Amino acid sequence: MSDPTPVFDDLREESDELDRLVAGLSPGQWALATPAPGWSVAHQIAHLAWTDRSALLAVTDADGFHALVEKALAAPDSFVDQGAEEGARLPPGELLERWREGRTALDKALRTAPPGARFPWYGPPMSGASMATGRLMETWAHGQDVADALGVVRTPTDRLRHVVRIGVRARDFAFAARGLPVPGEEIRVEVRGPSGELWAYGPEDASQRVTGPALDFCLLVTQRAHRADLAVRAEGPDADRWLDIAQAFAGPPGAGRAPKGATG
Known part of the structure; x- marks a missing residue:
């Protein structure tokens, strides 16, 4: 089994890069529309915060995560968007702190999980490396929406x-x-x-x-x-x-x- 540490490190670096992009934004910039219809910069970060916490639940509390899946199945067209809407209504500083706390907790949980463990998800169960890879993909993609809203051109990396x-x-x-x-x-x-x-x-x-x-x-x-x-x-x-x-x-x-x- 290969060492998953490099992908954990890359996820942390990808998140930190996006954090640097939004940390100094004004309230008006948090409200800017992104290319995703109906989603502001705040919605993008709120979505990442919600999904990071869902992943944390999957890694640390399988029963709690399965209960979350049941809620998602009951409202498949609105469940995820609802999390973004709720988070986007928070003051920017509170939303930013929520995202930071959630992703830090997920990073710790992934690094301390038993080797070879697999975790439930909305599709097939995932290894820690696969979970981190999926979070990195989403962080990069939603970060692209944020960058586009701000008119920022990001420097691509080998992540x-x-x-x-x-x-x-x-x-x-x-x-x-x-x-x-x-x-x-x-x-x-x-x-x-x-x-x-x-x-x-x-x-x-x-x-x-x-x-x-x-x-x-x-x-x-x-x-x-x-x-x-x-x-x-x-x-x-x-x-x-x-x-x-x-x-x-x-x-x-x-x-x-x-x-x-x-x-x-």
Whole structure:
């Protein structure tokens, strides 16, 4: 079993980077609209705080987490958004502190969990490393919404490797979530990380391929940008279809983002 410490460290660094982005914001900036319809900067941070605490419950109190899942099943279209709405109504300082406390507690719980432990989640049970990877993906994606609202261009890091990996592993889920047949043929994925390293997945001799910058691939699979605005390329019909529907997150298909310049 590989050491999960590096992904725990990367999650902490990703969270700290977003924290630095929002810590000095004025109340008016917390209220700025983000690209997610109806969500302000405060909603984005409140959502992360709520989900971090849900993950903490999954790691430390399985029965309590299962009770939370029952509530989610009773209101599948509004349960998660309700948590963001409630948190966004808090004063910014209180919301920020809630997020910090929750993610710190989750970090400690993951690091002290028994080796090999698996925890319940909204899908299949997850290892500590997988839980941290999912939290990193969400933190990066919602941080992108915050950065866009503030007009900030973030410097990408090789922490994106975790987001790429989730996006690749979620390929079949993206098809199944839309009721589409899962491709029977393997797809080779080759993306270039911010440091210049090539990250590759799938057989080298696959006839279908996806290539491009890791940042663009991450924006695509988290549905933070439209395919037309990204330098991600596909070879083969299944690979091409995948880029239209890719998602790295669990749950129903998202609406995605409109191409730049689109109206209506």
